[in-house]
Amino acid sequence: MTPITEVAGRRLSLSNLGKVIHPATGTTKGEILHYYAVTSQALLPHVQNRPVSFLRYPDGPDGQRFFTKNPPPGTPSWVRTTPVPRSDEPDATQIVVTDLPSLVWAANLVVEFHTPQWTADEPGMADRLVLDLDPGPPAGMSECCAVARWLRSRLAADGLDAYAKTSGAKGLHLLVPIEPTPSDQVSAYAKALALEGEAALPRLILHRMNRVLRPGKVFVDHSQNAAAKTTAAPYTLRARTEPTVSTPITWEEVEAARDLVFRLEDIAPRLSRFGDLMSPLTDPARARPLP
Template sequence: MSPITVVEGRRLSLTNLDKVLYPETGTTKGEVLHYCTTTADALLPHLHDRPVSFLRYPDGPGGQRFFTKNVPPGAPSWVKSCEVPHSRSGPARQVVLQDLPSLVWAANLVVELHAPQWTCDAPGTADRLVFDLDPGEPATVVECCTAARWLRDRLAADGLDAYAKTSGSKGMHLLVPVEPTPADRTTAYARTLAVEAGAALGELVTHKMDRALRPGRVFIDFSQNAAAKTTAVAYTLRARPLPTVSTPVTWDEVADCTAPDQLTFLFGEIAARRERYGDLHAPLLDPDRARPLPHGERRRRSA
């Protein structure tokens, strides 16, 4: 029988806790659930009121992986959900992880957590902007740091603050709190900056999705600002060979990065980082930090 645990008054059946999900480190499913539980106070605020999509990998990163947006069959009735518009297939319902029992239930499914840049009460109206910096080999996160610093300064010229995190894979994410803005406008603005970065940084970056252009360059993916797109959330474990986490980082760490392992964080390192820094992405949760996007006719300020 599967062990039954009670989390904040909710009964949960937890399965296969001794199963090794990450063979390279011997990390078990039980350890993954423990990580999610002990990180919940940082993780849950970044999920609050946002419909989540799951990348499920029940047999570990080397097994079958599948992406799902709909509420999984068998979800407890107390797990909240919200209706999300889908342009082609009509509206659908997606999970909203609002509390610890719901997070533990999701973690028991073995999932990466992805969310859009908007909340359930305002579908398609973004409250943050995102840049996904994806390095094409032989480029690494080191080159992403150069692009990230350029974008941070460019955003600052428009009065916007950027917060960095590792993707938990090869690259980086930059997130920017913004006043509620239609997703098509945040996408257009992000594209403008990605094009500008390409002009300023030359062969280092590309904003084009053509994979033939990516080797040795950082692809600045602005498309995750689209209403239908999602991004891995801060503190989620990733389905990678090692149990890496999408980890908020300081701008000093970005500036000082000279090797990929300096910005690679395993799940066992997160507690100490939070003890040292708190939640580096907490400003994204503060409505007073949000700023308006510049109007289309505004130009970059003179240096």
């Protein structure tokens, strides 16, 4: 029998709470739902008013994984959806996670949360820029941090503030709050930054994902600024062997460039210590014009 739980006034059917999702650590689905409940105040502002895409992994990271943008069958009527522009599907809609009940409902599906760089009010008008730093072995987090420091300095020269988080996989994400700007313009600026980085640090930075050139370098993926692309949201769990989290980090941690893997049990203590290090992204007063 599926237990019915009341979450902030909404009745939810939460299933298989004892099911182990991450066998490496024995992490259960119930522990995952608890994680999202205690992290909700930090996470929700980052998905607020943004259509979410789900990477679902209901049988754990070694089971079937599938990416979905459409609202799944059985979506409750009280879960908000929004129209989204999609050339192949004129009447497409996506979920918008607005509150704790809709967050817990979505987490019960066992998902990663991914969002575009624009809000539901202004599709294709980005209010943040993202650079995904993806190392090619033997390069790792240390090389990603060196690239992040270079990019932070370069962005600052254009009057832009960068905030860092782990991807929850093997790299880093840099996010920059910007005044709403067409996604194609943001994409062009981000690509120019990656090209400039490759020219400045040719032994370290790549601007395109060329597998032959990848070993020992960091691919600065600028493509996630395209209107149709999405990025893992801050505080989302990832479908990895261990329950790693895409975790906001300080620039002091980037400087130190070590121990930058965080699991779900690490996040509540970090929020107590630092608060939400990504909160400037949700403050319109911190947005700056793209040069």
